[in-house]
Amino acid sequence: MRYNLIRKMDISDGPGVRVSIFLQGCEFHCKNCFNPETWDFEKGHEFTDETIKTVIDLAKEDYVKGLSILGGEPMHPRNIEGTIKLAKAFREAYPHKNIWVWTGFLVENVVNQEVFKYVDVVVDGQYKDELHDFRLKYCGSSNQRVIDIKKSIKNNKVCLYED
Numbered sequence: 001m002r003y004n005l006i007r008k009m010d011i012s013d014g015p016g017v018r019v020s021i022f023l024q025g026c027e028f029h030c031k032n033c034f035n036p037e038t039w040d041f042e043k044g045h046e047f048t049d050e051t052i053k054t055v056i057d058l059a060k061e062d063y064v065k066g067l068s069i070l071g072g073e074p075m076h077p078r079n080i081e082g083t084i085k086l087a088k089a090f091r092e093a094y095p096h097k098n099i100w101v102w103t104g105f106l107v108e109n110v111v112n113q114e115v116f117k118y119v120d121v122v123v124d125g126q127y128k129d130e131l132h133d134f135r136l137k138y139c140g141s142s143n144q145r146v147i148d149i150k151k152s153i154k155n156n157k158v159c160l161y162e163d
């Protein structure tokens with residue numbers, strides 16, 4: 001797996017101050033994607049154990065509320081194992097911080113559901129330009145869902161995240 005960028009202090013992708021990582025590679029190619037430089041799987045930087053250590057280290061201060069994993073496509077079959085490894089390590093390091101993931105796949109179609117053991121919220125669905133709504137807080141278009149994963153697992157149905 002490769003990644004495009006790590007942000008030390010991100011206040012626009014999820015609640016509160018966060019560390020965010022943008023992974024490299026996405027095949028959806030949504031019209032007016034906010035991040036087309038992440039489409040190519042071969043660009044960016046190699047994702048290694050050092051990258052995981054860096055992310056964990058950057059999140060050590062109390063004011064960092066969690067980790068955001070974006071893309072590119074974190075749930076693509078080429079990236080999902082790296083995403084799981086990162087989420088698992090972050091969860092072990094910080095049981096009380098939250099993990100949010102953005103994906104163009106619907107959660108029902110994610111190839112490796114193990115990832116949901118470690119994440120709190122998933123924003124799912126491809127960005128649809130014709131459904132763009134600037135009032136949405138955590139996504140770009142109204143077809144996308146902000147899903148509370150723990151609540152969904154507990155209730156065995158998709159439950160939306162409430163602020």
Ligand code: SF4
Binds near residue numbers: 029035038127
């Ligand atoms: S799924 Fe996300 S990263 Fe991929 S093309 Fe669509 S908006 Fe861009």
